[in-house]
Amino acid sequence: QVQLQQSGPGLVKPSQTLSLTCAISGDSVSSKSAAWNWIRQSPSRGLEWLGRTYYRSKWYNNYAVSVKSRITINPDTSKNQFSLQLNSVTPEDTAVYYCAGEGSGETLDPWGQGTLVTVSS
Amino acid sequence: QSVLTQPPSASGTPGQRVTISCSGSSPNIGSNTVNWYQQLPGTAPKLVIYSNNQRPSGVPDRFSGSKSGTSASLAISGLQSEDEGDYYCAAWDDSLNGRVFGGGTKLTVL
Numbered sequence: 517q518v519q520l521q522q523s524g525p526g527l528v529k530p531s532q533t534l535s536l537t538c539a540i541s542g543d544s545v546s547s548k549s550a551a552w553n554w555i556r557q558s559p560s561r562g563l564e565w566l567g568r569t570y571y572r573s574k575w576y577n578n579y580a581v582s583v584k585s586r587i588t589i590n591p592d593t594s595k596n597q598f599s600l601q602l603n604s605v606t607p608e609d610t611a612v613y614y615c616a617g618e619g620s621g622e623t624l625d626p627w628g629q630g631t632l633v634t635v636s637s
Numbered sequence: 638q639s640v641l642t643q644p645p646s647a648s649g650t651p652g653q654r655v656t657i658s659c660s661g662s663s664p665n666i667g668s669n670t671v672n673w674y675q676q677l678p679g680t681a682p683k684l685v686i687y688s689n690n691q692r693p694s695g696v697p698d699r700f701s702g703s704k705s706g707t708s709a710s711l712a713i714s715g716l717q718s719e720d721e722g723d724y725y726c727a728a729w730d731d732s733l734n735g736r737v738f739g740g741g742t743k744l745t746v747l
Contacts, residue, residue, distance in 0.1 A: 553736075562639060563674075563682070563725055565736040580735050614681055621688040622729050622736070623672055627681040 518542040520615050520628040528609075528635050534602040537592075538615030538628055545591045545598055546571045551618040554589060554600045557630075558611035568618065569598055605635045640665060641726050641739035648745040654714040657742045659726035661707050665737055669729040671709040673702055676741075677722040685724075686711060713744075721746045 524536035536554075543550060551570035557563050567579035569589045579587050588601045602609060615628040642660040649655040659671065673686035684693050686702035689709065699715045709728075713720055726739040 562740050563727075563738040565727075565738065567735075578735060581733060621670055621672070621691070623684055623687040623693075624674070624682070624727070624736075625684040625687075625693065627683070630681050 518617055518626055520617060520626055522613070522615055522628040522631045524631055524633075526632055526634060528605055528633060529637050530606055530635055531604055534600070534605050534609060534613075534633055534635070536600045536613055536615070536631055536633070537597055538599070539595070539597040540617070541596075543617065545569075545596050546593055548572055549619065552589075552591070552598045553616045553618055553624060555614045555616060555624070556609075556611040557614070560608075561611070564611075566600070566602075570618075607635045609633070610635045639740040640730060640733070640737035641728065643724075643726060643739035643742045645740070646743045646745065648747055649713075649716045650747045651716055651718065653716045654712060655716055655744065657711045657713075657724050657726075657744070659709045659711070659739050661709075661728060661737075663707060664732035665707075665728040665730040666704065666709055667707040668731050671702065671704050672727050673700075673709075673711045674725045674727065675720075675722055676725065682725060716746055718746045720744060 519541045521539045551568045553568040554566040586603045612630045616624040670688045674682035675685045676682045689704040690702040723741045730737045
C-alpha cells in the first residue's frame with residue numbers, strides 16, 4: 517500500500533520560496549508506471565493542479581500554466597521522495613498543498629495529508 | 638473559474654439517487670477519461686470513480702460514473718449521511734498539457 521507523508525513549513529513570507537517535501541513508502545519515485553503530483557486547494561481557486569514529475573527512462577515534468585514560471589518539482593531518489601518549490605510567493609499562494617501519486621488512468625491516488633501554507637509577513 | 642463546470646450544490650434525502658454533472662470540452666473530457674474525487678470535511682480528496690465508470694476497490698457500488706461526449710456524471714444511489722461532502726471531477730487537458738478540475742459540488746444529505 518502506497519503512503520505519502522508531507523513535510524515543510526506552514527508559514528512563508530511574501531516574495532520568498534515555498535518548499536514542501538513528500539516522502540513515499542510502498543512505491544518508488546523512480547517507478548516507470550507512476551507519476552508524482554502537487555495540488556493545492558483554496559476557497560478562491562478550488563482544487564488546482566500544480567504539476568508532476570515522473571520517470572520513463574529519463575525524468576519528465578509537467579507544470580500548470582498558472583505557475584510555470586515559478587515552480588520546480590524535483591525527485592530525490594536517495595530519499596525516495598519528491599519536492600515542490602514555488603518562488604516569489606504572494607498571499608494568493610496561501611492554500612492547503614497536497615502531494616498525490618498517479619497510477620494508471622491518470623488517477624490521483626493516494627494523497628498526502630495536506631499542509632496548510634500561509635503566505636504572510 | 639474552473640475549466641470543468643459542476644453545479645455548486647446538490648442534495649437528497651437518505652435512500653434517494655443523486656446525480657452530479659461535469660461539463661468540459663474537446664481537449665479535456667472529449668479526449669480523456671474522467672475521474673471523480675470525494676472530499677469529506679477536513680480530509681484529503683479520495684478517488685471514487687476512475688476511467689469514467691470504474692470503482693476502486695473499497696468504494697461501494699452505490700457510486701457509478703458515466704461519460705458522453707464532453708460531459709460526465711457521477712451518480713450516488715441509496716444516499717447515506719456519510720456521503721455528505723464535496724465531489725470533484727478531473728481530467729487531463731491536451732491543450733493545456735495539464736490536469737484540470739471542476740469547481741466542486743457540495744452534496745448535502747437532508
